[in-house]
Amino acid sequence: xxxxxxxxxxxxxxxxxxxxxxxxxxxxxxxxxxxxxxxxxxxxxxxxxxxxxxxxxxxxxxxxxxxxxxxxxxxxxxxxxxxxxxxxxxxxxxxxxxxxxxxxxxxxxxxxxxxxxxxxxxxxxxxxxxxxxxxxxxxxxxxxxxxxxxxxxxxxxxxxxxxxxxxxxxxxxxxxxxxxxxxxxxxxxxxxxxxxxxxxxxxxxxxxxxxxxxxxxxxxxxxxxxxxxxxxxxxxxxxxxxxxxxxxxxxxxxxxxxxxxxxxxxxxxxxxxxxxxxxxxxxxxxxxxxxxxxxxxxxxxxxxxxxxxxxxxxxxxxxxxxxxxxxxxxxxxxxxx
Numbered sequence: 387x388x389x390x391x392x393x394x395x396x397x398x399x400x401x402x403x404x405x406x407x408x409x410x411x412x413x414x415x416x417x418x419x420x421x422x423x424x425x426x427x428x429x430x431x432x433x434x435x436x437x438x439x440x441x442x443x444x445x446x447x448x449x450x451x452x453x454x455x456x457x458x459x460x461x462x463x464x465x466x467x468x469x470x471x472x473x474x475x476x477x478x479x480x481x482x483x484x485x486x487x488x489x490x491x492x493x494x495x496x497x498x499x500x501x502x503x504x505x506x507x508x509x510x511x512x513x514x515x516x517x518x519x520x521x522x523x524x525x526x527x528x529x530x531x532x533x534x535x536x537x538x539x540x541x542x543x544x545x546x547x548x549x550x551x552x553x554x555x556x557x558x559x560x561x562x563x564x565x566x567x568x569x570x571x572x573x574x575x576x577x578x579x580x581x582x583x584x585x586x587x588x589x590x591x592x593x594x595x596x597x598x599x600x601x602x603x604x605x606x607x608x609x610x611x612x613x614x615x616x617x618x619x620x621x622x623x624x625x626x627x628x629x630x631x632x633x634x635x636x637x638x639x640x641x642x643x644x645x646x647x648x649x650x651x652x653x654x655x656x657x658x659x660x661x662x663x664x665x666x667x668x669x670x671x672x673x674x675x676x677x678x679x680x681x682x683x684x685x686x687x688x689x690x691x692x693x694x695x696x697x698x699x700x701x702x703x704x705x706x707x708x709x710x711x712x713x714x715x716x717x718x719x720x721x722x723x
Contacts, residue, residue, distance in 0.1 A: 388655045389437040389463075389516035391546075393537055394424030394524045395499040396442050396453045396467070397476035399640060401689060416479060419640075419689040420456035422499075423521045423553050426641045426690045430648020430680065432461040434697045436655050439516065441466035441537075443502040449475035450498070456691055468506055470498040482638060492558055500530045507537060512544040517655055519647065521553040522569050527560070531568060538575055547660050550576035551647050552585045566591065574604040577664065580647055583613040607664040610650075610674070612643060612681075618674060625667045631678040632707060638688040645684030645694050649677030653717040672713045679703040 399421035406413045420429075425440055432438035440462050444450035446469045453475065457464050476497035481489045494500065502524075512518075518541040524534040541548050550572060554564045570589055573579050579601065581589070590597030598609055598621050609621040615636070617628040636642070653673045654660040663669045680700050687693035695703075697718065705711060 387437055388660065389439050389514055390428070390431045390519060390651045390655050391439045391441060391466075391511065391516040392424040392428040392431075392519045393441045393534070394520050395422040395476055395494075396420070396425035396440065396444055396457065397422040397478055397494070397497075397499065398449050398453070399690060400477065400479045401638065401640070402479075402481045414481070417689075418452070419691065420453050421478065421640065421690040422453075422476070423523065423551060423644050424519060425453070425457065425462075426644035426694070427519055427551070427648045427651065428462045429457065429460045429691045430641070430645050430684075430694045431652045431655070433694050434648065434652040434680070434700065436652040437463070439463040439466060441511065443468040443470050443473075443498040443506075445470055445473055445475040445498045447475055449477070460691060466511065468498075468502065470501065473498040473501050476500075480640060490555060490557065492555070494558060499524070500527055502530060502533055504533050504536050507533070507540070509540075511537075512540055512546055515544055515546050517547045517549060517651055517660060519549040519551070519651060521551050522564060522572075523553065523555060523558060525565070525568055525572065526558045535572070538572060542575065547578065547654065547664075548576045549578040549580075549647065549651060551580045551643060552582075552589065553643065554585050554588065564588070573601060574606065576606060577661070578608045578610070578650070579606055580610045580612065580643065582643070583611055583616075586611050607661070608670070612646065614639075618678060620670070620674060622670060623665050623667065627667065627671065629671065629674050629678060632682040632703065634682040634686045636685040638693065639685050640688075641690035641693050642681045642685040644690065646677045646681030648694065649680030649700065650674070653677070656717045669713065669716075672710055672717070675707075675709045676700065676704055676714060676717075679707070 400416035
């Protein structure tokens with residue numbers, strides 16, 4: 387089993403629960419959940435039984451305490467989680483509509499996660515050749531973008547698989563829109579890239595076919611495009627395909643993509659040479675189907691960490707849908723299918 391190292395933001399999601407009417411006012415009620423896309427992915431891998439590690443920074447405050455405790459509670463290795471002495475833990479307020487879709491308000495100006503520096507990185511991060519996973523929220527200012535690029539370069543030099551969930555949050559960028567050139571420079575250096583359909587169209591500047599071809603001519607070995615409850619499309623090794631995710635009523639979509647990516651990285655981390663699997667369409671279709679079960683289960687409950695499934699629950703849904711047990715067993719050795 388290879389470690390999965392998730393780098394980036396751990397933050398507090400204040401998730402809207404309901405509204406309270408008081409003295410002519412409608413008062414939204416929010417509940418505190420642990421979150422942050424890379425942290426969610428680390429928890430997803432850990433809950434499935436993988437060796438998950440989280441690298442990032444939170445404040446030396448009660449929110450940072452809560453996040454560190456929550457990561458440890460689910461078995462994530464937090465030795466690379468730093469605690470900044472003065473910068474505060476990032477916060478996000480998440481409002482939900484009737485279909486479970488989200489709108490975000492971030493409180494992240496000079497928060498602990500974005501002041502993480504190159505000096506805090508050591509060579510032993512990649513001594514065990516972990517799979518590296520990151521997202522675009524660590525590209526939103528010059529300091530954290532420089533740090534992220536350095537980490538990706540280190541991973542590539544150690545021949546680690548690099549996974550990039552684009553996960554654009556345009557309101558975190560100074561100009562109100564993500565820097566296409568910067569994000570694309572990291573896309574082209576990653577082995578596995580996941581986009582939502584909207585993210586793909588934005589980064590491709592309206593030319594998705596040409597853009598995907600360009601990515602695959604560079605270092606991308608696998609491109610996955612999700613579209614909510616619609617089909618998941620993938621592009622790899624001269625092959626384009628699609629799978630249909632399980633139909634689930636979305637209660638909260640906060641960790642759906644992170645659950646999906648976590649499912650992929652968990653299975654890939656169980657194989658001695660994950661790069662070899664990225665060249666095998668049949669094996670990757672099993673990975674996508676298992677990952678889609680993880681993502682579907684994650685959106686069926688509120689919050690991120692608590693909503694992510696364990697291995698038994700994910701396998702039960704996979705089997706219920708009649709997918710290929712034999713190939714899955716090559717990934718989940720020691721688990722009775």
